[in-house]
Amino acid sequence: MSNAGLTIFDGAVLRSIDLNLPELEHGVTGAQLLEISESKVSESLSGLSLPQHIKEAAISRVSAGDDVSFRRAEFNREQATEKLGVFVSAVADALTDTPVVVSILDGSTLKLILEDEDDFAMLAENLFTDLDEEDKGKLPKSQIRKALSLMGAEMGVPPLSDFPIIDDIIKKHNADGDEKLGQAQFAELLQPILQEIAHVLHEKPITIVQNVEIFNGSKLRKILADEKTLKCLVEKTVLEESKWKDNQGRADLIKNLMIENGKELGLPPLSSENESVALLYETIQSQLTKRDKETSDASTEEEFMDALKDILGRFAELLESTPVYSATTL
Known part of the structure; x- marks a missing residue:
């Protein structure tokens, strides 16, 4: 289910997940089974890493509250399939009670902004004005980083913590110095940086959990x-x-x-x-x-x-x- 650029995972997609396990020659340990379970769930949720509280709830249910013993135990294919079903059901139930809202950033939002000259010009102007708090008409190049932060996931820019390659892109365009730029120069520097971020996201989209209830x-x-x-x-x-x-x-x-x-x-x-x-x-x-x-x-x-x-x-x-x-x- 989606709304205004947001994707909502409410557990429904997991109700029909494929529970088939890869061929197991010698069975599987509980620790290995948890890795397989998390991987299958994440794949069904567009690569989303499970929030810690949901993962812990699923592990607690599948292990009957004894995580340590479960991880050490050995399971045959039939037993592992059953445990996988329990894990998936636990995650689906948790998401039904508390859906997770995410943005899947694939560069498309940035591409739309960049394709419309007027939209981009207005964006650059607004960012420059917001950052130029003392109204000097000049900003150091390093403020590009803050401009990207102000844009945020709503405009298609992931946070640095989830997308560290932004650092490399900023350095590549020499946008981390103290040289002062006017509004037009600031826009000229921002444009290729956004283009490169859009390109990287298009090649490898990322999923960002949103603080939305x-x-x-x-x-x-x-x-x-x-x-x-x-x-x-x-x-x-x-x-x-x-x-x-x-x-x-x-x-x-x-x-x-x-x-x-x-x-x-x-x-x-x-x-x-x-x-x-x-x-x-x-x-x-x-x-x-x-x-x-x-x-x-x-x-x-x-x-x-x-x-x-x-x-x-x-x-x-x-x-x-x-x-x-x-x-x-x-």
Whole structure:
């Protein structure tokens, strides 16, 4: 599944992974099997290296919590195939609960920017202006490195930690010195560097894990299926029993509950900076108001819970059809 240049691995692709193992003449150790398992999973996920917490969860399940003994054990082909299936299922389950969002950088984004002279000119101008904090009209060549960092994965430039060849490209173009450059000269130096980065990425794309949280309604549906957890969340917000009967304020009570317990419910944070989120909450508020007008003045706890479940169910449907992606600080 993809969105705006992002690829989302939610475990679905692993459900149909080929579990055939290479021919084994003398069986395989647990340590070797883990290497094979990680390799197969990574290959299915466009070369993505598994995040450490997901890998540890998969190893714990396949080894029944005894990693050391498992790595030393010997398995025949049939046993190894079974263990491989357990490992893959564990990773798929983890990705279903917490999908991983990545950018696959293959140079195409940079190529599009470079092919349009106006787009590139505007990009170079904006980068120069952002870096020229003292408004001197000159920047040292070494600021090219910072310009690449400012562009980031969103514009197709991988971080130096994942793409150390950037260092070689910068040195090749003599872009690490203190010589001062004007805006036009800065753009002239930046262009071939970006062209070379695009070429290298085209030959060998890399996958970058993004710090993006996905809200697609899956967590909300789990909460709705757990009556006890949902009731606890309600009791945290609606403390006085008399409030159940305050039908006029029921819409506000439900909205406040959703905002105050948003993280536990799996709801996107209400932010004025995210128009799609604001629109979702406006839609839900409209449905709450409409529901209140259509119901009687009296409201029991049971009726309140029914109203809450109905609204949260609609929110889950909206998120499922239109997932929300939010930057996070993982």
